């Protein structure tokens with residue numbers, strides 16, 4: 001595999017191979033080993049055109065934990081602000097010969113475009129409302145760790161499905177792993193055609209049947225294209241709170257959370273919530289993705305003959 005642009009790039013065996021490797025990285029880190037030499041001499045370019053806390057920091061930590069060299073590019077403060085295009089930016093930074101580019105963009109399809117402009121491998125770290133494949137992998141990893149397997153699980157994804165790249169990637173990943181998925185939210189926040197992929201509900205009446213409740217953030221920054229309820233109306237009908245979540249259910253959220261909107265404070269900090277475990281899994285799962293894409297691929301030749309470092 002050269003790129004990871006979509007969770008569709010992976011079949012179930014491919015997902016399991018990456019997650020099994022992530023598990024070995026977890027076991028290594030539990031032995032207090034914080035760095036291994038697996039990707040020494042490789043360069044990872046993190047190219048972020050949109051805000052991120054978890055994805056950007058965990059990709060950086062993952063690459064450094066594998067001894068790769070990392071260039072962190074954030075569009076704000078760069079020549080993007082002077083009008084430099086995405087293509088020119090990628091071609092400029094490609095002069096530094098990265099082996100892998102991790103890209104987050106507000107635009108659907110940006111990662112696929114970048115893959116056409118570089119000889120480096122490309123990982124999609126979120127492209128608009130399209131896909132976020134490494135989030136899906138870390139979510140499957142978290143559920144495997146908590147429940148052993150996803151086979152036969154009933155997973156409800158609740159909230160702003162329309163604008164959610166996480167929902168799109170997770171529906172595919174959870175289904176491939178044997179779970180039954182239901183998306184639930186206000187009708188204006190459920191995309192047309194969802195019924196072809198999973199079950200659809202417009203209220204929480206049957207939420208008690210779910211084994212896993214996966215709440216989504218209300219993405220106010222992308223809300224200019226649909227008639228949506230106010231945050232108060234949304235919270236009244238769809239907020240996951242202590243009355244709606246049962247003791248046997250697992251609660252997930254990709255972060256960042258709008259506290260008091262999609263989740264009430266009492267469930268964020270409840271024993272059912274695995275939100276912290278999702279964040280933690282982000283490092284080992286992204287280590288496994290970097291390893292999958294880079295280990296075994298030949299490193300670029302140095303311009304001058306130099307002794308190995």
Ligand code: CP
Nearest residue numbers: 052053054055254255
């Ligand atoms: N879940 C997620 O992608 O979080 P960030 O936007 O903080 O990276």
